Amino acid sequence: MSDLKQALRAKLVTEFGVDRNTLDDNTKLFSGGLVDSLGVMDFVSFVEHEIGKPVPIAHVTLENFDSIAQIVAFVQTLTGNGKGA
Amino acid sequence: MQSVVEALRQRAARHPERLALLCGDQRVTYGELWERVVASACYLSECRVRPGERVLLAAPSAPAFAYAYFATHLVGAVAVMLDPHAPASRREELIRRTQPVLEIGVDAPGRSTTALPSKPISELDRLPARQRDFSPPALDSPAELLFTTGTTGRPKGVRLTHRNVAAAAAHINAVIGTAEGDVEVVPVPLYHSSGVARLRCCFSVGAAAVLVQGFRLPGEIFAALERHAATGLVGVPAGFAVLLRFGERGLGAFADRLRYIEVGTAPMPLEHKRALMKLLPRTSLFMYYGLTEASRSVFIEFHRGSAHLETAGVPAPGVQVEVRNESGNACAAGVRGVLWVRGPHVSPGYWDDPELNARSFAGGWVLTGDVAHVDHAGFIHLHGRQDDMVNVGGFNVSPEEVERVLAEHPAVAEAACIGVPDPRGIAGQVVRAFLVAAAGQPRATDAELSRWAAQQLEPYKVPAQYEWVSQLPRTDSGKLTRATLRKRAASET
Secondary structure: OHHHHHHHHHHHHHHOOOOOOOOOOOOOOOOOOOOOHHHHHHHHHHHHHHHOOOOOHHHOOHHHHOOHHHHHHHHHHHHOOOOOO | OOOHHHHHHHHHHHOOOOEEEEEOOEEEEHHHHHHHHHHHHHHHHHOOOOOOOEEEEEOOOOHHHHHHHHHHHHOOOEEEEOOOOOOHHHHHHHHHHHOOOEEEEOOOOOOOOOOOOEEEOOHHHHOOOOOOOOOOOOOOOEEEEEEOOOOOOOOOEEEEEHHHHHHHHHHHHHHHOOOOOOEEEEOOOOOOHHHHHHHHHHHHHOOEEEEOOOOOOOHHHHHHHHHOOOOEEEEOHHHHHHHHOOHHHOHHHHOOOOOEEEEOOOOOOHHHHHHHHHHOOOOEEEEEEEEOOEEEEEEEEOOOOHHHOOOOEEEOOOOEEEEEOOOOOEOOOOOOEEEEEEOOOOOOEEOOOHHHHHHHEEOOEEEEEEEEEEOOOOOEEEEEEHHHOEEEOOEEEOHHHHHHHHHOOOOEEEEEEEEEEOOOOOOEEEEEEEEEEOOOOOOOOHHHHHHHHHOOOOHHHOOOEEEEOOOOOEOOOOOEOHHHHHHHHHHOO
């Protein structure tokens, strides 16, 4: 999962213009206004590409996608690689 | 005609077992809803809330919001609704201007800096059931006081009577066809006029409303549509812009279940209307034009009105519209003027503003402040706010017309235009465009944008100035606030 974390960080910095110095695993991406909700599909596609699995759209919620840590935890449940799997 | 709260009482008596409200894991039948409304009304009475007095309702969407709202109606009091996250200055202004006797709000005692007694809304869920008959409110008595978020100036307090809100629910339901058995997902906050209007519409006919906390991220809406086998969805254009990004996987997956969609409060780009039509070919797609003073007065259904998608549509049943010139006379078809609306849903006037009332209300008509024309087929075309019109060398320019053209440029995601003084001192004003860049597209130069605009617009409408911004200022309901851009431009001089 550290690969996914790194990939998410790189995407946020290069494509969404998030400041590398203020971004940590718990930075609020959508509720904090760093990523516009219009960009969410792009974000979901990126995660799907990284994990090689589709994300059920009903799971694209703030609880699952609002920070790098939440995305990684959600992906673990999706891939059976971690708690809740 | 009967009040909405009386319609709700009758629904609950006839079909107490039917679902009225769903929110997360909470499921409330009509019988339970009415029991909570009566218990809450008894509670308000014990708090000495009298007919005509104001009750401030500042809470997020939840079943208890509906209990408080209809309980206020049942005791003859007036609901004043406020965003629970509104800044303290707005909250205090509303309290100062409306003098409520009680607040029903979020569970945060001590939040208020005023002496207003406050009750947590969660208490309404726990009140003991009571038996008491309340008389239905008189149709012409005040039901609520809604403060516009305001695209300009001081917020206007719109007074609505029980007749106004019942008439609006009747004509909206007549257009959309919401009926008993429908299950509608409502992600619009209930403290907003467009959200609470959906509750009135659903409860007038026995439909169920699924409350979702806004268009934060779309998963909650898709989950609600799926989980409750919803037949209706309402929302604002900005929310649908997000949902549309999911294409066939998103709304497309509900094409065979969604019977209707209602969208409104702000203009929707043409490409989004067409995208909805493609994704949902069998769903009735309604867009409305209205104002707090005259709820949802004009509708268009995208499939049936596909040749008129650039228009606001036609008046709802029982609603009259008239375009008037500066002398106050009706304009002929095709001629621009200012739009007025009349009907039983039109507010009797603003709270505490007799001067504005004198300018805005006459003979049952309300001045919308929107520039419009009616075409020969009877469709209403909107050309922006009267206050927003730009005067370039004596020619009126509708900012919305220019914005539509600019927003079609591949490099532009959104555009907003205002008039600014012509720096050459020739034309009086020129058009300045504020642009939000489209993701992943190379930035267009001013010259490219002007060439693009000049292909579709008269020369005087082509912007003289361009400015790229990260986002456009909007109200909570998504309305563009050009006044903010005008202030910003004025501060530069």
